[in-house]
Amino acid sequence: MTHKLVDDTTLSEIVAKFDTSCMQECCNELVEQSQEVRMSVNGRKTKEMIIGPIMKDPLPDLLLNDTVVDRVSSFKLLGVHVSNDLKWTEHARAVTSKASSRLQFLKQLKRAGCAEGDIL
Numbered sequence: 001m002t003h004k005l006v007d008d009t010t011l012s013e014i015v016a017k018f019d020t021s022c023m024q025e026c027c028n029e030l031v032e033q034s035q036e037v038r039m040s041v042n043g044r045k046t047k048e049m050i051i052g053p054i055m056k057d058p059l060p061d062l063l064l065n066d067t068v069v070d071r072v073s074s075f076k077l078l079g080v081h082v083s084n085d086l087k088w089t090e091h092a093r094a095v096t097s098k099a100s101s102r103l104q105f106l107k108q109l110k111r112a113g114c115a116e117g118d119i120l
Contacts, residue, residue, distance in 0.1 A: 009041075010077065023048075027064050043067030047075050051084050 011030065015021050034041050043064035048071045050059065062069040074083040074090045081091035 021059055023062060024060075027062060027069075031065060041065060043069060046070075047072045049073065049075055049082070049084050051086060 009030070011023065011026055013021065013023055013026070031041050041064060044067055046064050046067075046069045048062050048069045050071065061071075074081055076082075076094075081094050083090045
């Protein structure tokens with residue numbers, strides 16, 4: 001028996017200035033295909049991010065299994081924090097915060113008397 005797991009599926013589209021998005025149709029197709037192979041897509045864990053200017057009329061909410069998908073300004077994809085302005089600020093903040101946390105932990109180990117060889 002084979003078990004298969006799919007996680008972190010990403011859909012993207014480029015919408016020209018006066019075109020309409022077809023992301024809802026793509027999401028509907030994804031849900032349909034996943035149901036055919038007895039898998040489910042969790043709408044509560046799904047996020048939508050719009051990169052670029054939003055026109056005067058905002059895009060309609062995206063629905064996945066009758067659940068409105070949260071629209072976010074940044075998210076983590078394959079370990080990289082991507083923001084809707086495509087700047088590195090959020091990613092740099094996350095990396096420096098994680099590094100600071102690890103350094104604090106190493107300082108505590110040193111104060112507790114751990115030798116360098118004991119840490120590794």
